[in-house]
Amino acid sequence: MQLPSELDDLYQDIILDHYRSPRHQGLLDDPDLRGEGFNPFCGDQVVLTLGLDEAGRIAEVGFEGQGCSISQASASMLTGHLEGKTLEEAEGLVRTFKGIMQGGEFTPEQEDELGDIVALQGVKRFPIRIKCALLGWTTLQDAIAAYRKTHD
Amino acid sequence: MYDVAKIRKDFPILDREVHGVPLVYLDNAATSQKPRAVIQALSDYYERYNANVHRGAHTLAIEATDAYEEARAKVARFINAPSPENIVFVRNTTEAINLVAHTWAVANVGAGDRIVVTEMEHHSNLVPWQHVARMGGAELKLMAMTSGYELDTSDLDELLTPATKLVALTHMSNVLGTITPVAEVVAAAHRVGALALVDAAQSVPHMPVDVQALDCDFMAFSGHKMLGPTGIGVLYAKEEVLEQMDPFLRGGEMVLEVTYEDATWNQVPLKFEAGTPNIGDAIALGAAVDYLSALGMDSVREHEVALTGYAMERFAELEEVTTFGPSDLSVRGGVVSFYMSEIHPHDIGQVLDQLGIAIRAGHHCAMPLVRSRLNVPATARASFYLYNTEAEIDALIDGLNQVLRYFGDAASKRA
Incomplete structure (x- = not known):
């Protein structure tokens, strides 16, 4: 029996590439921000650490996790878009991505900005996997919220 | 005489198709299907x-x-x-x-x-x-x-x-x-x-x-x-x-x-x-x-023991797959939890679903057992019932071979 091509929308090459070789692997020793995310539905886990520079911009990113291809690839892709951003900008990125996953469409500008992340659009056709795709992103949001509590 | 083909006719849902192919329902430990009666x-x-x-x-x-x-x-x-x-x-x-x-x-x-x-x-x-x-x-x-x-x-x-x-x-x-x-x-x-x-x-x-x-x-x-x-x-x-x-x-x-x-x-x-x-x-x-x-619960049990034995034989053909559970069929029900180190259970379940095969992926509401005793983040699980057949187990094994090829190919494309 042949596998339907729908599956290739979900498991695009770039996603499987990030799954096999996640970027920014390894946690920072002394991070300014740290977040842990867990999806009890399938046991996916992401730990995210961020280091800030003197201007408060994200200078370093490190993550570790285990779980399905979508959760790990999405988190890996996210780490590639954080360096140089302020926490507000990072939050904006999360909002954009969440909006897309919850039914919105990328604008051409967003497609340019987000690059490889656009590949995750295929996840929308498999609603049960959206939570997997969002895990790293909500972990980042939580880490920023926790950081603000102690630093504002 | 235990007649699976006849039994299957009592379950309307077993006639349905999923993604254009006949349903192979192997998630019975989660819930069973219902007979017309x-x-x-x-x-x-x-x-x-x-x-x-x-x-x-x-x-x-x-x-x-x-x-x-x-x-x-x-x-x-x-x-x-x-x-x-x-x-x-x-x-x-x-x-x-x-x-x-x-x-x-x-x-x-x-x-x-x-x-x-x-x-x-x-x-x-x-x-x-x-x-x-x-x-x-x-x-x-x-x-x-x-x-x-x-x-x-x-x-x-x-x-x-x-x-x-x-x-x-x-x-x-x-x-x-x-x-x-x-x-x-x-x-x-x-x-x-x-x-x-x-x-x-x-x-x-x-x-x-x-x-x-x-x-x-x-x-x-x-x-x-x-x-x-x-x-x-x-x-x-x-x-x-x-x-x-x-x-x-x-x-x-x-x-x-x-x-x-x-x-x-x-x-x-x-x-x-x-x-x-x-x-x-x-x-x-x-x-x-x-x-x-x-049907008689002795007959149901006998049918499931035979199916489980067959499943264990077929699973043994898959080198990449680890299964968990007693090898002695006399102390084992019709459940096969399995794991592939390279492919997450959720991804296995996703590909099998496209083939009409329903299994469960996750910790099966037994998180300490799966994570601390089996030492895996999650397993995939096939579970059988009185209406399942050896042909459905063959479909599962074929499906798992496709899973291996799919993720293997996807990996080798870049190699």
Whole structure:
């Protein structure tokens, strides 16, 4: 029996590439921000650490996790878009991505900005996997919220 | 003669297609499919004699009450309970266990006491006891699993001290398929004066179960895993235990006499069925019990042993796949949990779904077992029932080969 091509929308090459070789692997020793995310539905886990520079911009990113291809690839892709951003900008990125996953469409500008992340659009056709795709992103949001509590 | 092809015709859902291919339903440990007789019993009740039970002198009320109580009697006979009065209808296994935790355990487990469970428990037979132990100042102890995924009873005598008030154990693990030596553990519990509760959610649907032979004090199981509808489950308890237990929920139906100041309780089991019960689903569970009884639970078990043996042979062909569970089929139900280090169970499940094959991926509501004992983040699980066939297991193995090729190819494209 042949596998339907729908599956290739979900498991695009770039996603499987990030799954096999996640970027920014390894946690920072002394991070300014740290977040842990867990999806009890399938046991996916992401730990995210961020280091800030003197201007408060994200200078370093490190993550570790285990779980399905979508959760790990999405988190890996996210780490590639954080360096140089302020926490507000990072939050904006999360909002954009969440909006897309919850039914919105990328604008051409967003497609340019987000690059490889656009590949995750295929996840929308498999609603049960959206939570997997969002895990790293909500972990980042939580880490920023926790950081603000102690630093504002 | 056990005729699977004929049995399959009784299950309308087995005719459906998923993503354009025939459904291969291998998620029976989560819930079973329903035969037409059960669906019909449900609609018969609502179309012909829907009425509230145990009250009202009209014909419909009498018919509904008779059918509801007949369902209770059918369930009692099915597990060889001494009387229908041993059977309390609840929503599901979880509610049955919580009923015991919130009534019997609250009254009988206190500071310095001990509750013993096994490492193989589903959350529903673990989390309520964590709560009881914490609230009462009791300790919660674990019976270990052997390296062969069976229950380790070698240190039962040390574990079951006189302080032990309850031993709560699964009859069949929903992750490993392990069938535990319940009678042996119950006897050991009774020797120290403890009661024994059996989580039979996976055993009652799949094998002959005799509560008097096991001598357990409580047994909990769900209707929906044994061809019945969702929302109806069973707590069996010995009569003397039920008599001394306080009610769980209070209100209508469970009372005998009420004044503005006080109330007295109805007889057992009605004392534990506050409010209008789930009449329709209880009656349909009775129809499920009829269906299973007509097939014969020995035949059902025999069919599943053969299927599981076949599945284990076929799984052995897949080098990349690790399976968990006892190799001895006499202590194993129709459950195969498996793991591939390179491909996450959720991804396996996704690809199989595209092929019409339904399995479960995750921790199966047994997080400590999967993560701390099997030492994997999650497993994929195929679980069989009386309507599954060897051809469906072949479809699963073909599907897993496709999963391996799919993710292997995707990886090698870049290599």
